Amino acid sequence: MALSNNQIAAQLGQLAELLRAEGVNRFKVKAYHTAAEALRSYPQKVSDLLAGGQSLPKIPGIGASIGSAIQEIVQSGTLASVQRLGRGLPPGTAEIAEAIGISVREAQRLTKSLRVDTVEDLRKKLQAGEVGSAVGATLECKVRQGIEGIRRVLWVEARDLAEHFQALLTHANGCRQVEIAGSVRRGKDTVGTLALVVQTGNAPAARKVLKKHGGVEEVSEETESLIVCKLAAGPLLRVRFADAANMGAAMVEETGSPAHLLEVKGAVKASRKAVSTEETWYEVRGLPWIPPELREGRGEVEAAQNGTLPDLVQLDQIRGDLHAHTTASDGAHSLEEMVRAARARGYSYLAVTDHSKSLQITNGLDEKRLRQQMKAIDKLNASLKGFRVFKGSEVDILADGELDFEDSVLKQLDIVMASIHSRFALGKAEQTARLIRAIENPYVTCIGHLTGRKLLKRPGYELDLDKVLRAIKANNKLLEINSSPERLDIDDSLAMKARELGIQILINTDAHHIQELDFMKFGVQQARRGWQSADTVVNTLELPALVRRLRATQPRARS
DNA sequence: GCCGTTTTCGGCCCGACTGTTTTCAGTCG
Structure with a gap:
């Protein structure tokens, strides 16, 4: 070949x-x-x-x-x-x-x-x-x-690939419907296998299209109802052929993780009835439809039976973004441009959280420049109707857990996002103590990208996450879901843990460019995988309620 | 080596910090 x-x-x-x-x-x-x-x-x-x-x-x-x-x-x-x-x-x-x-x-x-x-x-x-x-x-x-x-890609890349093959197969002879399934549909942060379900009267035509595609390296498995190809881009492409009567079963089987399918099998009686939609498939098993993001075998079937599935947060419930950068540090757009872009997205508020002085490569702000920025924000706010710009900082957590600004400076801010950007190699005990010291600072609002992971590049630093989460809860702080597609930090299982502990979440984009404000959908997806609903995500609140919640993170600051 | 152009050479992100690494290469945003 x-x-x-x-x-x-x-x-x-x-x-x-x-x-x-x-x-x-x-x-x-x-x-x-x-x-x-x-x-x-x-x-x-x-x-x-x-x-x-x-x-x-x-x-x-x-x-x-x-x-x-x-x-x-x-x-x-x-x-x-x-x-x-x-x-x-x-x-x-x-x-x-x-x-x-x-x-x-x-x-x-x-x-x-x-x-x-x-x-x-x-x-x-x-x-x-x-x-x-x-x-x-x-x-x-x-x-x-x-x-x-080697074989995995970020969710965004997987989605693009899946959509590409979806469009390709849609035009194949005899094809009536092509649906994206698998971990792309479940919104998993990285993907190793793309799954498509194809309803067609002419499977051979679809197979032929795949085999002569330049991005297909080899066919690794082929049966009557299935073809699996190795893609040059990395992941496998799994295409399942179905007829109209079996679309429901095919979608459920190709979407759910193995653990989810096992959970269903263990909980309800099997049925051989042919069904054309997922809703009916679950219905004949006495279950409500389960959102794809939850189909991981983490108790969702029992919750469905008990009627306690969470009402998952949705993108259109997000009222604003509380972690964004401007040209004052390493962002690509000015304060005014970022605000305009946030308003264009229908938001009611935006927090400007540029880097602090220790992060010199990002042109982090010192006290003087931060004061100037705060003044500029005050002036801008005075001219805005129905929108609020929050004065914030993504304050660097220094190696010993001390913050990059004195409390006297932090207390002037609406939002203090505290994040780690250096010394990733500290030992577990030291790193945990560092973070907890920052969490205990009375002026801190939220911890940004908690684990520091970069998907497919590096794991997070070593942390005693139980201790850290307990400290966040004890100090009434918020925890960020960073929506950047290569971070998605915290991950879904940590988000579930936070929910169990009663910790509230901010879904932020960490945008360095106006287009990155659109990362919000990735963060929302991650939050949904972590069973988050609007009542656990703080930036679904309208402005007055949000302000009250932010103040509650700083009990001694503004009593 | 590629690109774009203010056509044939200059810019391509980078500067401070870290560490066990052959003290420079790798890393952070």
Whole structure:
């Protein structure tokens, strides 16, 4: 089989990492990576085009030089420069570096200390617990993230891919309906398998469309009612064929997690009745329809039977955003532009929470600039009707848990979002004590991106989360769900725990750009997965009630 | 190496901080 775009891209990525190790200009390294990414997302198989005698299409990021490298890979299966540069290295080094996204230098430490030369060997060593002791916890963590992340993508990327294949199959001959199911529909923060349910009278036509698609690397499973393909973009694509009478069952089976389906099976009598909708499917089992976000096998079936399913929060219930940046620190838009954008989204309030002085790279505000910003906000508020701009700060939590501003400054703010941005490697006890000290500050309103995780990139720092949550509850503070698609911090299970403890939530975007205000929908989705309803999400409150709730987080501040 | 253009060279985000790493490369927002 001709090389896939992904296989060609992998070689370009290897070359990039080898060049980096050689110490070439970092922009040249970046150019190879950019080109590799462009190739990965290019819809047609370039090896097929070249084999068919066509010239390489114009792809942004791929110029003359990388273009001829691609020709070379397609013709000979490899790049002479990769062979040459890799010659001095232990075998497998460049492949491992590229596949799991680490530098050649780091990969060299792995191949040398662990005596591995393929990603598969490395995976085995990781499972056997041998990586950490050989190369240290930091690199072990990267390896784990890299290996586990190979086939997963962020929810937003998965949704885009799913919609792409949905549109594609909708146009296939005989196709009557294509629905997105699986973890994309459940809103899971990262996705390894895209699931589609296709109602068609001509499954062979749909199969054919998939097999000749440039983004499909291989077919990994095929039965009468199913086809599973490996996508070059990473995840698997699982397509289930159904007829009208079975759409209900197919949607339920392809949407629910295995744990959810087991919960249903354990709780109610099986039924073989053909049903065309999900509602009917649940109904014949004596259950109300269960929102997809809850179908994780975390007690939702019992709750459905008891009539205690939460009334999940919805995007249109959100009244404002309480974590956003402006050009005063590292945002892309001015105070006025951010406010205009928030109003355009129908909000009643926006908190401006620029970074504080310790975070110098973000141009964090010192006391003087913060005072100026507060004045500007007062002036702006005086001219606004039916909208309130809150004076806030995303105050850095310093290494010892002290905040970046004195209490005398914090007390002048409406909102103090306290967040950690440095010293991620502190031990669990130290990190926990650091955070709790910040939580106990009387002027703190809310803790921002609590765990510090970046999806598919790094786990959160070590924390005793039970202790931290209890401290938040005891001090009547709020907890953020950060809506940035690569954070989604806190995660769904932590949100469930917060709900059980009676901790209230703010769903914020942390927008650095007006378009990022639209991240709110991702945060709402995460909140729904965490069983949150409007009464546990504080920024569903109208302005006066919100102000009262914010003040309650600062009991000694404004009595 | 690519791009865009104020066409052929300058910009591509970056500056402080961290640490066990071959004291520079990796990391944070």
